[in-house]
Amino acid sequence: MTRLVVIVAPGSRGDVQPCIALGRGLHGDRVRVLAAERFRAWVTGHGLEFAPLSADPGEILGSDGGREWTDGGRTPATFLRGLRGALAPVLERLLADVRKGATGADLVLAPTLGFLGAHLGAALGVPDVELHYQPSVPTRKFAHPLLPWAAKAGPCGRRLSFRAVDAVAWQVLRPEVDRWRGAELGLPAAGWRGPRRSETPVLCGFSGAVVPRPKDWPARVHVTGYWFLETPAGWRPDPRLRDFLASGPPPVYVGFGSMRPSEAERTFAAVRTALRRVGLRGLLATDAGADDDDLLMVQDVPHAWLFPRTAAVVHHGGAGTTAAALRAGAPSLICPVFADQPYWGDRVARLGAGPRPLPLRELTADALTARLLELSGNLLFRREAQYVAARLREEDGVARACEVLREVG
CATH class of the missing domain: 3.40.50.2000 (Glycogen Phosphorylase B;)
Structure with missing residues (x-):
């Protein structure tokens, strides 16, 4: 039976492109990509279904809130608060778009932003898979990419840096996401701890030649290599x-x-x-x-x-x-x-x-x-x-x- 695989891609061109490459590889499945409206022709041109998201990263980054976000503090807390501030005008519509676009899904693939995949999977009764474009699973080998100074904190400190970033990210987005869980998904609030993800498969869309796989990552974490989208055969330079x-x-x-x-x-x-x-x-x-x-x-x-x-x-x-x-x-x-x-x-x-x-x-x-x-x-x-x-x-x-x-x- 043909599955409907829904890929949530709420990001810029660099976030959408690997999702298209991944979708093209899922032969025998229907694939629907959720992305900003300006990516519609690009997605459908590769033979994939498309559903629009209200948040356009280009518009967000070009807004006053977006510039404050990118030019603001460098700590994870200020980064994540800035993310919420930049998304605030469209966040409610974005979450509604995600729920609508995921209708009928048999499998949900989503980045870690707000742990959207976990919420959708629970509401739809289907499995979800996390998509990681940078190392985001706790390890003693190195610190979270958003907390580089934690590299000097020792093995335990490095591992805790990942927990800290996840905790801050969830608390920043929790009010809106918990309201969405109740209003759109029919789920109870996830509370302070957030959704449980200890068994969720993780696809790391980067190469072990660039980021060697830590030995303490669990088997559910798969470092696959990059998801490259090849140049169309008919493309010609100006x-x-x-x-x-x-x-x-x-x-x-x-x-x-x-x-x-x-x-x-x-x-x-x-x-x-x-x-x-x-x-x-x-x-x-x-x-x-x-x-x-x-x-x-x-x-x-x-x-x-x-x-x-x-x-x-x-x-x-x-x-x-x-x-x-x-x-x-x-x-x-x-x-x-x-x-x-x-x-x-x-x-x-x-x-x-x-x-x-x-x-x-x-x-x-x-x-x-x-x-x-x-x-x-x-x-x-x-x-x-x-x-x-x-x-x-x-x-x-x-x-x-x-x-x-x-x-x-």
């Missing part, structure tokens, strides 16, 4: 881009994804200055500025196609962009803003695939010039990036994840 790439040495790509610098024009002016000081050509993912002989403005170019054609990648450190750069064998300079981005910047540096991160709020022409000199002058960065790339090409994260999901339910 002639401007094609000609630019052919006209000189490989350029440096600079883009910050869904992160919007509070002073975008100033930031990209600093990027242009730094690239020219070092004598590097650039591809800038922005509409702030004009093309020149050595600089080209680009938008919506598949990373899987573009990054192998670059000399290096300067980006915000989103999980998906980090994975794409590593798979391409391109050295990276990560300019993190918040959330798990500093963690991925640290991982890339520790792998030897790039220099230490340069936080976006500290990006100046002088600071970026120094990092670009390091990035372009140290051949070991490319060698190590290509070593990781070779390991990633040996994996099929989608196939492995789908093997796990066939055993669920």
Whole structure:
């Protein structure tokens, strides 16, 4: 019997893309992706069902509340309070959309945000699976990505850092989620402790070559490898881009994804200055500025196609962009803003695939010039990036994840 698998994807393009890849791999199942309306054509174009969510991460990050969130404090508590503040205007509608979109589901896949999958699974009487794009299961090996300072707290402290982040996240969202449980799901309030998740399967959509699997993770946690979405066979680059790439040495790509610098024009002016000081050509993912002989403005170019054609990648450190750069064998300079981005910047540096991160709020022409000199002058960065790339090409994260999901339910 054909199952209806519902995948909740309340995030940016980098969050939706691996969900599409995962859905495409579930041959024999119907797959419905819940995402922001602007992703509808992208989802349905890959043969998957679609249901809209009211929360559009692009609009949220561009709002006053979103900028306060991304520019605010760096502690987990302030991050999660900022998340609630940014979502507040749409949270009630978002939760109602999730319930409506999950109607008829036989299996629910969802990220850890508010533990939505656990609530839906309980209400519908179906199994749920957690989707993790960064390591979020307690371990003594390392600290939670949102609590890097806990790395010095010893094995017990590192393990407790995960419990602490989960506890704070639940308390921040609990009032709205508990109301939703009663009004929409017909469930009692989950209370202070939240839903029980000790037996819930977890799919980790990252590679053991980047984050080695800790020995103390339980068997229910599966590190599958990344869920890459390949470039469509019929896709062709804009002639401007094609000609630019052919006209000189490989350029440096600079883009910050869904992160919007509070002073975008100033930031990209600093990027242009730094690239020219070092004598590097650039591809800038922005509409702030004009093309020149050595600089080209680009938008919506598949990373899987573009990054192998670059000399290096300067980006915000989103999980998906980090994975794409590593798979391409391109050295990276990560300019993190918040959330798990500093963690991925640290991982890339520790792998030897790039220099230490340069936080976006500290990006100046002088600071970026120094990092670009390091990035372009140290051949070991490319060698190590290509070593990781070779390991990633040996994996099929989608196939492995789908093997796990066939055993669920």
